[in-house]
Amino acid sequence: MPVRSTSLRRLMSSARSTGTLAVAALRMWSARQVLAAVAATVVVAVTIGVPTVLIPNPVFGREIPVEPWSYPVWVLTSVLAGLLVATYVRPRRTAEPDEAPRADGERASRAGMAGGLLTWFAVGCPVCNKIVLLALGYTGALTWFAPVQPVLAAAGLGLTAVALVVRLRGQVACPLPAAVARG
Secondary structure, eight states: OOOHHHHHHHHHHHHHHHHHHHHHHHOOOOOOHHHHHHHHHHHHHHHHHHTTSSOOOOOOSSSSOOOTTTTHHHHHHHHHHHHHHHHSSSSSOOOSSSOOOOOOHHHHHHHHHHHHHHHHHHHHHHTTHHHHHHHHHHHIIIIIIIIHHHOOOHHHHHHHHHHHHHHHHHHSSOOTTTTEEEO
């Protein structure tokens, strides 16, 4: 039992440290990064909201009404994705050339994209999605896919949030490669 308790404490300490680093990174953002976050949030909101008819429009339609949980998921995903996009904006001009992308950054980018895609599937009409309709049919979409949509929403939010935290943490606690010597 003491081993499990120690592991849990270490995990909680690590999570607090990561959260602290992420908040510190946000506090250091330039006006350019904040503007990019706002613009990207709007773009993501429109990109998800129009085809899923969370934003009513004459181009797309829904056969199944929007679930009440879809709106908060859509807004949260848009904000998280907007912040994630802004982590790729350089805060100011620097004399040093860009370094090669780190594996953490690439994984975070993939996780963010996967999170956005999962959210799109989650908040969309279950029978309007051609992929789901081809795979499961109309009845299968309602019987099997619709009940899974909240799980997809949670997974999408989780992936996007993790990607954002990894990118933010990397802005303030980015380890230098051991093989590079500067002098």
